[in-house]
């Protein structure tokens with residue numbers, strides 16, 4: 001390994017490098033001594049990685065026996081970022097697993113006594129690693145952090161205490177600047193399926209813990225393959241074979257490895273309850289989410305435990321068919337209801353606010369003044385705040401209730417209902433194994449797993465990533481798509497209200513406000529909202545495939561025609577004149593009488609034709625695609641406005657309303673439709 005710095009070199013003016021330890025995706029790690037002789041590990045972040053130092057301070061203040069302490073993050077004189085952390089002398093789990101001989105001939109576990117598992121570890125060792133990881137990760141979660149990169153290489157044995165390292169950083173290193181071997185988030189073998197959709201909840205750590213527990217027990221990975229794509233597809237579709245897992249631990253692994261994050265244990269405490277280790281005698285852990293709870297004081301100790309033995313050789317067991325005597329069948333039956341996105345955003349904002357408040361270094365007196373000032377400002381503004389909050393409540397509460405009801409209906413009774421295809425896939429996976437993937441067939445006869453962790457070549461191409469993301473999008477049920485559609489519709493309603501407010505304030509700044517003057521703005525906002533809502537629906541239906549362009553244009557044309565006729569009728573109801581701005585900028589041809597009255601005012605047919613052409617020619621469903629390039633593309637807005645102007649030259653409609661509607665629809669759909677940053681996962685690699 002080629003390290004940038006050599007032994008005895010002084011870095012950051014106060015650390016003398018002793019030796020290089022290793023090189024990971026984020027950079028080089030050195031063992032160094034401070035001037036006072038304190039041992040530290042220094043991680044030199046790769047020059048091309050952009051470290052956002054502000055947020056990291058939250059990680060620096062975390063203290064837990066099962067976490068590798070982060071001492072500091074500094075920049076040297078060349079503006080190179082360094083992470084200063086606790087040095088752990090012991091091995092990491094990757095090394096331990098790689099050294100343990102699966103045949104059991106020379107493995108550490110046998111030397112230490114105790115019956116070894118296929119991984120070469122004893123159940124006591126498995127328990128020690130797993131409980132230590134769980135305790136450290138629970139502390140991260142309680143502090144509002146998700147590790148995002150849990151894997152054996154990030155778990156250390158520090159004189160008997162298991163420590164979780166490398167936490168927090170992946171969030172603060174700009175993914176757009178990463179290159180080389182580390183993927184945007186997490187390592188492929190341990191990466192939860194929803195990461196492809198840009199979801200990074202704490203469930204991704206719970207998923208990774210399920211994989212690690214599987215590996216601790218069997219020495220093999222539940223989802224492995226020759227290529228990154230194969231591994232990702234297995235994460236998305238395959239059911240793990242749990243037949244070689246001790247029965248006591250199958251429910252926990254099955255629950256952690258659910259494809260849908262909602263189906264996994266919602267936190268580490270609930271996950272631990274599925275293991276035999278939650279209520280260990282002589283193990284004073286409570287698995288509470290309290291950041292200052294007893295976890296901190298009581299790291300797991302290696303005590304004599306009743307050792308659950310591996311399952312005897314038996315027919316392969318599929319997770320959808322819980323084994324006889326398997327406890328906790330509720331693992332697959334109880335699903336926490338999805339938290340409503342706006343409620344979640346508000347809750348998380350309150351969480352952030354309270355953490356910011358707790359970390360705010362101000363005297364109690366100045367904090368009191370700040371609270372007082374906030375209360376006064378709120379009281380002064382009650383005249384507009386209260387009506388606004390009531391209005392929001394007026395829309396939000398019915399929406400929340402309807403959404404809740406829809407999701408309750410969508411809640412599956414059994415796991416099998418949620419994943420109707422699993423039986424078929426499971427049969428193939430479990431019974432046959434796949435040629436070239438020996439671990440898939442290892443359960444037969446209880447043979448030792450042949451495949452261990454593999455190095456996986458090459459990066460995924462953009463097309464491959466998009467294809468995988470589409471596959472993952474295709475996994476949702478129709479009802480959850482409907483719930484997402486209504487959510488986007490609600491968001492677009494808020495956006496429409498905002499656009500209406502802005503445009504009418506600008507448009508009516510010098511004129512009298514009356515129902516007649518405000519009607520055109522209400523009309524435009526309604527048409528924009530209807531257009532967006534329709535497109536959001538089409539987008540939802542189409543997001544799981546790239547689709548056939550002609551069919552999509554045709555469908556979009558129908559939608560546009562519908563919007564045109566509704567716009568015409570609404571204009572009639574709201575008494576909005578349609579004779580405004582009908583002149584054209586290029587040589588005009590005569591208007592067809594089927595489309596226009598003798599005075600030139602458009603009939604319903606003209607409005608239908610205009611919007612049908614607009615939606616079809618401009619492929620208006622594109623701004624709704626979750627895999628679009630940018631969340632909000634101003635280019636797309638400009639194209640829509642110019643495109644509308646061009647269509648207006650042939651089929652005129654009132655202006656500038658037509659252009660505002662076209663631009664408004666594109667802005668609103670982009671702001672309301674979910675977006676997956678596909679580029680952030682194009683450099684997936686195995687570590």
Ligand SMILES: Nc1ncnc2c1ncn2[C@@H]1O[C@H](COP(=O)(O)OP(=O)(O)OP(=O)(O)O)[C@@H](O)[C@H]1O
Nearest residue numbers: 021022023024025026029041086087088092153182
């Ligand atoms: N605090 C530490 N004390 C001792 N050794 C460490 C410490 N942190 C990391 N290491 C070791 O340094 C080496 C490189 O670690 P690093 O975390 O950079 O890479 P990685 O975990 O292999 O990959 P990635 O950064 O992509 O997750 C590993 O061998 C790891 O065990």
